[in-house]
Amino acid sequence: MTNILTIAKRELRGYFSSPVAFVFIVIFLLLAGFFTFMVAGFFQRGEASLTTFFTWHPWLYLFLVPAVGMRMWSEERRQGTIELLLTMPITPWQAITGKFLASWVVVGIALALTFPVVMTVNHLGNPDNGVILGGYIGSFLMAGAYLAITAMTSAMTRNQVVSFIVAVVLSLFLILAGYPPVTNMLVSWASPWLVDGIAAFSVMTHFESIQKGVLDSRDLLYFLSVIGFCLFTTSIIIRAHRAG
């Protein structure tokens, strides 16, 4: 546990000593605000909810989260520091977990800094704050899933750009599998259970259900298993890379 914390601390320091974390937070806040108020018409809808705010998160994360996580392992490989890290008396799991948690904290900070939107909606009306809390939990879990995917892709290559692009593509699949325009198209020729089965793999399906304020164990389990699976794959990729 101490080792995980030591590594997470170092990673966090790395994020904040370079512009990565600040750029991510600022851009995330700007875009989230822009889409909520300008594109989705938060005020025009005249209802006290944050639906217009959360709807955009899967798409915002699609590009911003891989940008945060892309250096996680590829930079270690490029600089050769992976050789230092993995010859320390720690397990690879501790390193993988520590790095993942640090990047998740960065996204978490960005998400927490959207609190003015909660204050606004509470000032203007009487929203269901339980639903809003659900939305935040869902959004945070979804970001974790994207980050775990990025951790996996960044372990594959020493090139950050490649790791970014592959992560975006994989994440896009997870979105589209449950994105209504896509599922509606699939329904026309595939049987409904197959479409539902595919949609069950999508972050959209589970994010939307959490967003409704229902914290279903299946949705929680979905996000946690995506994270677990991707981090496990990360460890396999790292081991394979070491074995040569």
Add this chain to the structure above:
Amino acid sequence: MIQVRELKKHFGPKVAVNGISFTVERGEVLGFLGPNGAGKSTTMRMVTGFIPPTDGSITIGGHDMLEDPIPAKRLIGYLPENAPSYTDMSVQAFLEFSGELRGLSGDGLKRAVGRAIEMCFLENVRHQSVETLSKGYRHRTCFAQSIIHDPDVLILDEPTDGLDPNQKHEVRTLIRRMGEKKAIIFSTHILEEVEAVCSRAVIIDRGSIVANGTPRELKLRSEQAGAVTLRLVDGNAAEVSAKVRQVAGVDRVTVVSERPLAVRAFPQKNAGSDDVARAIGELAFKERWALQGLQVEEGRLDEVFRSITLPDTKKK
């Protein structure tokens, strides 16, 4: 402290290390010599637990590196090739991070960082970020990281690579001093370094150990070893070498240089170098040659190195 048995590593069809065995005890400094790509770094990476071997066993202080890596790794300090470090950290923060992962904390950590900074002469860059440092400083920062927990086993991959002559000298002195209490393995291309630092050396070529011994023993394998070199202020090369050839026990004579004159006498197989040297000395005295020097050659490591690792030019 370090026991390596029949270590093998294949990368696909390529055999990088092919059955290397050695042991290093406390108080020994083992030098790894060999041409580029001979398998030195691969061997070190396996010993430190970075890459798993295809076959063979590694034991560090009684702990098996493959079965029980954490306690084995705890005993090791490692300086990888090219001395990587987290460039976004300051020297001090980087060393603190390494120390914490090595299980140090609080006052102990502070003392260890201070000691490593002092030993590696990093005091005046302590708060600078590694990014801004010159190569020599970066190298020493990574070296400091490897000794932060005062390990029993030190594994150094080309520790003097990229340093200026003064820094090389400092690092060598450091290794020699630490070698009194630790088991050290280090690799190098610089042969004089082996003579200056190592208590024992192995030459690795194409994945196997091709020579193993103290630097002195290795030098004796050199063709020159035992030859007697005579240096004169002036004199006629042909005349002098003809006379030296007459000396009892001399097999053949070569002229090393004309002016100043130096000839080298190779003793016959059963003749002692010292006897030949004495006889040549007497000859020089009798002939009233202006003697500049008379010396029994110890042999040269670079010659041994070349003759062992260059099979194409090896004389049959």
